[in-house]
Amino acid sequence: MGRAFVYAIVGGGVAAGYAAHEFVKRGVSHGELCIVSEEPVAPYERPALSKGYLLPEAAARLPSFHCCVGANEEKLSPKWYKEHGIELILGTRVKSADVKRKTLLTVTGETISYKFLIVATGARALKLEEFGVNGLDADNLCYLRDLADADRLVDVMKSCTGGNAIVIGGGYIGMECAASLVINKLNVAMVFPEAHCMARLFTPKISSYYEDFYKAKGVKFIKGTMLSSFDFNSDGKVTAVNLRDGNKLPADMVVVGIGIRPNTSLFEGQLTMDKGGIKVNGKMQSSNSSVYAVGDVAAFPVKIFGETRRLEHVDSARKSARHAVAAIMESDKTGEFNYLPFFYSRVFTLSWQFYGENVGDVVHFGDFSGNSFGAYWINKGHLVGSFLEGGTKEQYEAIAQATRLKPAIEESAELERQGLGFALTLSQKFPASQPLDSGGSGLLIEKPVYALHATAGVIMAASIAVFAYWYGRKRRRW
Ligand SMILES: Cc1cc2nc3c(=O)[nH]c(=O)nc-3n(C[C@H](O)[C@H](O)[C@H](O)COP(=O)(O)OP(=O)(O)OC[C@H]3O[C@@H](n4cnc5c(N)ncnc54)[C@H](O)[C@@H]3O)c2cc1C
Numbered sequence: 501m502g503r504a505f506v507y508a509i510v511g512g513g514v515a516a517g518y519a520a521h522e523f524v525k526r527g528v529s530h531g532e533l534c535i536v537s538e539e540p541v542a543p544y545e546r547p548a549l550s551k552g553y554l555l556p557e558a559a560a561r562l563p564s565f566h567c568c569v570g571a572n573e574e575k576l577s578p579k580w581y582k583e584h585g586i587e588l589i590l591g592t593r594v595k596s597a598d599v600k601r602k603t604l605l606t607v608t609g610e611t612i613s614y615k616f617l618i619v620a621t622g623a624r625a626l627k628l629e630e631f632g633v634n635g636l637d638a639d640n641l642c643y644l645r646d647l648a649d650a651d652r653l654v655d656v657m658k659s660c661t662g663g664n665a666i667v668i669g670g671g672y673i674g675m676e677c678a679a680s681l682v683i684n685k686l687n688v689a690m691v692f693p694e695a696h697c698m699a700r701l702f703t704p705k706i707s708s709y710y711e712d713f714y715k716a717k718g719v720k721f722i723k724g725t726m727l728s729s730f731d732f733n734s735d736g737k738v739t740a741v742n743l744r745d746g747n748k749l750p751a752d753m754v755v756v757g758i759g760i761r762p763n764t765s766l767f768e769g770q771l772t773m774d775k776g777g778i779k780v781n782g783k784m785q786s787s788n789s790s791v792y793a794v795g796d797v798a799a800f801p802v803k804i805f806g807e808t809r810r811l812e813h814v815d816s817a818r819k820s821a822r823h824a825v826a827a828i829m830e831s832d833k834t835g836e837f838n839y840l841p842f843f844y845s846r847v848f849t850l851s852w853q854f855y856g857e858n859v860g861d862v863v864h865f866g867d868f869s870g871n872s873f874g875a876y877w878i879n880k881g882h883l884v885g886s887f888l889e890g891g892t893k894e895q896y897e898a899i900a901q902a903t904r905l906k907p908a909i910e911e912s913a914e915l916e917r918q919g920l921g922f923a924l925t926l927s928q929k930f931p932a933s934q935p936l937d938s939g940g941s942g943l944l945i946e947k948p949v950y951a952l953h954a955t956a957g958v959i960m961a962a963s964i965a966v967f968a969y970w971y972g973r974k975r976r977r978w
Contacts, residue, residue, distance in 0.1 A: 501610050505534045505587070507828070508614035510594045510604060510766070511621035512537020514546050514814055515795030515821035517567025517576055519618055520586055522825035530585025536606060539646055540591040542578045545570035547814050549650040550673060551846055554657070554680035562647075571818055597766040599788045616828050619778060619786070619793040620821065621763035623812065625649075628668075628756055633727060638738045640753040641730075644673055645760070653677075656753050657684045663752030664689070666741045668727050670697040672845050673757030675710070679847035681755070682717050689720040689749055691727060691741065701854060703862050703875060706887065713850065722749070730754070760812060762797045775799040777810040782836025783827035784820055792824040803838050804904070805857060813843035840904050853896045856885035856903040863912045865919030874899065876915060876922075882906045883915075886923065895920060901927035 507523065509516045512535050520543070523533050535543070545565045552560030569575045581588045589606070596605045597617075604612045625645040628636050640660070642653040657665075657680075665681045667674045670692030681688045690697070696707035697714075711721055722743065731740040731748070741749045762777045771786045771793075772779045778793035780786050780800050786793050795817035799810040819839060826834040844853045860879030866872050866889075877885035883906060886899035902923035909915055915922055 502613065503534070503587075503610065504613045506532040506615045507534075507618070508604060508612055508616075509533070509535045509618045509620050510597070511535075511619065511763070511795075511797075512539055512543050512588070512590065513620060513622045513795065513817070514543065514567060514570075515620040515622070515817040516618075517543030517821075518571075518818040519620065519794065519821040519825050520581065520584075521568050521574065521576060522822040523586075523829070524584050526825065526829045528584075528586075528829075531587070532585070534587035534589055534612060535581075536589040536592055536594050536604065536612065538591070538593040539648075541647060542576065542581060542588055542590070543567045544647070545814070546646075549647065550644055550676035550680065553650050554654065554677070554684070556684050559654075568818070570814065594766060597770070599767065599770045599791050602790060615790065617791045618821070618824055618828075619767065619791060619797055620795050620817075621766070621797050622817075623760035623762045623796040625673075625757070626759045626761055628727070628758070631758075633729065638730070638732060638736055638754075640737045640751075642753065642755045644677060644755065644757065653755065657681065657686065660752040661685050663687065664750050666691060666749050666751045666754045667757065668692070668741075668754060669757035669759070670694060670699065670721075670723075671757055671759065672698065674755070675714075676845060676847055677755045677757060678714065678719055679717075682714075682719060683848075686753070687718065689722055690714075691722045691725065691743065691749070693724060693726045695723060697721070701858055701887075703858075703864070705864055705868065706873075706875060706889075709868055709873070709889070710847075710850070713848065717848065722747070760796070762810065764797060767791075773799075774808055775810040779808065782838075783831070783834060784824035784837060785827065792828060794820040794824045800837060800839075802841060803836065804840055804906070809841070811841055811843075813841070815842045840900065842900065850889060852887060852889040853891065853899070854885070854887045855900045856883075858885045858887075860884060861912060863916045865916055872920075874920060876902075876909075878909045878912060878915070881908055881910075883909050888920070891920075895924065897932065898923040898927040901930065901932045904932070905930055 509519055516535050548560050548565040563577050566575050566577055593607045594604045595607050602614055625643040640656050642656055643649050665686040665688050667678045667690045670690055678688050678690050696704050697711055725743045725745040727741055728744045729742045730738045733739050738751050738754050741751050771788055777797050777799040778786050780793050780798050782801050784792045784794055796812050799808050802809045823837045842855050858877050860877050863876045866874050872890035874888035876883050886903045888899050
């Protein structure tokens with residue numbers, strides 16, 4: 501049995517949803533596009549699973565968070581796909597792919613042939629078994645990657661109210677789950693080997709703000725050690741977590757968030773890989789010209805860093821997907837993907853955004869005893885990354901634009917003194933580009949900063965004294 505499509509997307513997560521939206525905007529014809537997804541539901545905004553989905557009251561449920569509501573755009577219900585003649589093949593895993601023959605084989609035995617393929621298979625949660633910890637089919641041990649995981653987590657949480665929840669891992673899944681567990685009235689302890697939470701992104705100073713906030717909510721932090729084994733009862737449920745430092749933590753449930761691995765296996769040996777993902781060019785095109793890769797699975801050139809990177813964040817999934825569709829449907833008119841890495845998190849009443857990269861020296865600013873503060877990263881004399889907690893829309897846009905411009909920074913003490921005012925002023929002087937038509941692609945492409953870059957550097961150096969005075973008089977609340 502087989503079907504033929506002009507365009508096929510393997511994987512039905514965030515990137516697939518945004519790709520479908522872009523295909524329709526660009527006039528795909530009925531019957532030309534199919535999406536094959538292992539998940540049984542139409543593409544949805546995955547970040548909701550660790551936020552609104554876990555609330556004890558008024559929790560988010562589908563269809564409320566189908567793509568593309570996360571970008572304040574149209575919500576693509578299953579009906580929308582039908583109305584636009586897009587074949588959604590759900591609950592169906594692709595078990596093999598042949599990029600030479602341009603075919604996919606599904607677990608149901610169907611062969612799908614395509615002219616162009618978009619790989620949007622995302623990533624899977626790393627499992628403790630991969631680190632030699634056994635007995636992990638316990639009912640009260642949870643991961644969080646997809647809707648089925650989230651439903652399970654909700655059920656287990658509800659059955660453990662007032663009990664002890666142990667979160668293994670101090671990254672963003674661990675942090676967001678810990679907050680949700682507290683809100684669901686569990687006693688939460690987080691265990692991770694690093695010296696502080698969110699160690700890949702946060703500085704110790706930023707981490708300590710969040711750790712103090714969590715501690716005030718009752719969360720315990722057990723740092724610098726790792727899980728070694730579990731104790732189980734006769735039903736096979738975890739009853740305690742044993743740590744390498746010899747301590748034992750009683751547990752009614754466990755949530756594990758120890759990282760992800762991109763789903764590349766269908767294409768190993770067929771496409772060039774890099775950074776653990778499928779290597780693509782600035783048009784999201786892989787080493788096979790008919791195959792594009794987007795989202796968590798794609799390793800693409802990040803122009804602002806001058807390097808290939810694989811990102812694991814929702815904004816990158818959305819935008820890379822749209823770019824791939826533009827490149828497929830209007831190749832001549834579509835330029836290179838010019839992306840400023842961005843990610844965010846929301847926990848309790850807190851909310852932060854980060855742009856760029858966290859390398860080099862750090863300058864903190866703002867009020868770490870209040871509710872708005874941030875940091876800039878300076879590498880080789882230029883601002884390359886910005887973080888802000890508790891910002892307004894205008895302030896977040898300002899740090900994004902400042903990071904995009906990569907201004908030269910001569911004195912970090914002065915930058916620290918100006919704090920957020922630096923980004924606000926710079927972004928007023930050099931506003932974010934108007935939506936540019938990158939060779940007719942119709943996408944929002946960032947204006948190249950390199951031409952501005954030198955100018956910005958010179959102007960900034962010359963203007964710093966003026967701004968310093970001005971900001972001394974017009975300092976913000978923090
Ligand atoms: C709980 C959670 C919270 C998050 N919160 C944030 C956040 O706050 N901020 C942020 O920036 N990012 C966040 N992320 C990351 C963000 O959701 C991902 O970067 C994004 O979902 C990546 O999109 P994607 O389409 O590449 O992959 P996914 O959305 O993971 O979709 C991949 C899809 O492919 C399917 N698939 C895989 N293999 C096959 C196969 N062989 N056959 C058929 N289908 C297949 C999967 O079942 C899945 O449906 C979060 C992620 C999770 C899990």
